[in-house]
Amino acid sequence: MPRFDYLCDPDEIERQSFVQIRQITDLSRFDADQQQVAMRLIHTSGDPDIVRDLHFSPGAVVAGLAALEKGADVLCDIEMVSHGISKRYLHSPVLCFLNAPAVIDRARLARETRTMAAMEEWPAHLAGSIVVIGNAPTALFRLLDLLDDGAPRPALVIGMPVGFINAAESKQALWEVAPTEFQTPCITLLGRRGGSSLAAATLNALARMANGIRF
Secondary structure, X not given: XXXXXXXXXXXXXXXXXXXXXXXXXXXXXXXHHHHHHHHHHHHHHOOHHHHHHEEEOOOHHHHHHHHHHOOOOEEEOOHHHHHHOOOOOOOOOEEOOOOOHHHHHHXXXXXXXXXXXXXXXXXXXXXXXEEEEOOOHHHHHHHHHHHHOOOOOOOEEEEOOOOOOOHHHHHHHHHHHOOOOOOOOEEEEOOOOOOHHHHHHHHHHHHHHHOOOOO
């Protein structure tokens, strides 16, 4: 007889987790689709308060679902984001150029972050894509610069870089200009919180919904 009594069934663990999340969290400001994303972020972080900073521009979830159904490219700022995206429900290419030799050389010569240098590879893939930024505020700022210079518009930007320098500022800029000036829907966590796991979890929530899976 095992000493400790605990739940082992992964499906039941997930089901009960989402039951508890609904019980302890006020999700009333979100519509039904947005709630699926919000609950996935709570499930990933273990923090119901995180939804205070969660913001969706109008039509963001619908745009993301439509892009996934078309098999749109998914562009990630770092490998950790791409590795966190579950391929089980995803039928889209997941792209990250951070470790490409040309990107490494470009970053060294320009004395800029590799995430910034990797953005030079993005314009050919941006049109109709889903951008998932979970680590580097510089990547989010560079994306906004590209869009400001006339780069093709993504279908959705998931902007959740984390940190103390540029993170809150980059997400505030995304929230203020992407939906209006660039006609690009976005999902973001305002403030310093964020991270690769949360950005990937947002995409995973959309992929599950695109496959008819909801809690």
